[in-house]
Amino acid sequence: MPCGTAGSVKAIPQDVLEELGAQIVLANTYHLYLRPGHELIRGLGGLHKFMSWERALLTDSGGFQVFSLSELRKVTEEGVNFRSHLDGTSHLFTPERSIEIQIALGADIIMAFDECTEHPAERSRARESMEMTLRWAKRSQDYFQSHKHEVPWASESQTQMLFGIVQGGMYADLRRESAERTVEMDFAGYAIGGLSVGEPRAQTEEMIVRSLEVLPKDKPRYVMGVGYPDEIAQYAAMGVDMMDCVLPTRAARHGLLFTSQGRMNIKNLRFAQDQNALDPKCGCKVCARYSRAYLRHLFVSGEPLAAALNTVHNLWFYLDTMRSVRHAIELGDHTGTLSGKLSLT
Numbered sequence: 001m002p003c004g005t006a007g008s009v010k011a012i013p014q015d016v017l018e019e020l021g022a023q024i025v026l027a028n029t030y031h032l033y034l035r036p037g038h039e040l041i042r043g044l045g046g047l048h049k050f051m052s053w054e055r056a057l058l059t060d061s062g063g064f065q066v067f068s069l070s071e072l073r074k075v076t077e078e079g080v081n082f083r084s085h086l087d088g089t090s091h092l093f094t095p096e097r098s099i100e101i102q103i104a105l106g107a108d109i110i111m112a113f114d115e116c117t118e119h120p121a122e123r124s125r126a127r128e129s130m131e132m133t134l135r136w137a138k139r140s141q142d143y144f145q146s147h148k149h150e151v152p153w154a155s156e157s158q159t160q161m162l163f164g165i166v167q168g169g170m171y172a173d174l175r176r177e178s179a180e181r182t183v184e185m186d187f188a189g190y191a192i193g194g195l196s197v198g199e200p201r202a203q204t205e206e207m208i209v210r211s212l213e214v215l216p217k218d219k220p221r222y223v224m225g226v227g228y229p230d231e232i233a234q235y236a237a238m239g240v241d242m243m244d245c246v247l248p249t250r251a252a253r254h255g256l257l258f259t260s261q262g263r264m265n266i267k268n269l270r271f272a273q274d275q276n277a278l279d280p281k282c283g284c285k286v287c288a289r290y291s292r293a294y295l296r297h298l299f300v301s302g303e304p305l306a307a308a309l310n311t312v313h314n315l316w317f318y319l320d321t322m323r324s325v326r327h328a329i330e331l332g333d334h335t336g337t338l339s340g341k342l343s344l345t
């Protein structure tokens with residue numbers, strides 16, 4: 001899922017996302033709540049209509065951004081008190097408030113409010129945090145059940161899907177317990193949160209494996225906030241259905257491009273007179289038309305087009321990686337294409 005933080009995948013318009021084959025976009029509750037405000041978006045018919053995007057949308061709970069962006073004031077059983085990173089005003093996110101905001105935004109998939117356990121965390125702290133996430137999951141679900149008809153596009157037959165989130169820090173048994181108790185609550189899908197927070201990759205992998213052993217295969221399983229192209233191929237091969245990451249879009253804006261030959265820093269002087277396509281094996285329209293020399297020139301000159309073109313290419317590369325993975329899975333080939341993709345970094 002490309003990240004459309006504030007209702008926009010930075011630097012590219014929605015019709016280009018459609019051309020790239022994006023089926024779903026993630027938007028951040030924290031950002032949209034602060035600006036322009038969820039009530040404004042509700043009044044305009046919800047986020048799909050507001051941003052003119054008919055395909056699927058997912059909103060996060062806002063918790064992760066509160067922990068990472070705002071000036072955090074206090075976490076209590078009730079919720080999280082924080083100051084906006086925009087203007088310093090005080091706000092309170094609770095499970096009920098997060099779901100209320102996400103219902104107003106009206107994404108197809110919404111997330112239970114969780115606490116992203118910091119890393120590293122002592123075992124006792126990871127357990128405490130996991131227990132609170134479980135209590136918050138129940139409160140999120142209760143609020144959702146009694147208010148889901150308030151979604152801007154409400155109808156008899158359709159409602160949003162609420163996903164629960166597995167936490168447990170870097171402790172395999174806590175991950176397992178968190179997954180088991182979250183599944184008992186019966187959500188429409190399950191996410192694995194609190195990963196890719198600075199831990200070694202082998203540990204990320206272990207936490208995913210332990211969680212997947214418990215999470216039902218017939219419901220969507222989503223690892224939040226990963227990863228590099230080889231990681232997403234690897235996790236998909238392990239049984240993960242959904243992932244999101246700012247990496248392809250953020251890296252693109254910094255001139256870092258993912259290609260079939262590995263990572264490429266387009267601002268490098270060695271591309272100044274390079275007339276080759278960015279990635280000769282890529283099927284995107286940027287690689288079909290522009291040279292490395294031109295892309296480098298745009299980037300070092302600070303032209304806005306650089307961000308747009310780089311983002312188109314990186315998103316294509318990510319979405320194409322997933323297309324190959326899907327194809328390999330359909331063919332029952334878990335070795336050929338998948339291991340080929342795993343060699344990419």
Ligand SMILES: [Zn+2]
Pocket residue numbers: 278279282283284285286287288313314316
């Ligand atoms: Zn390309």
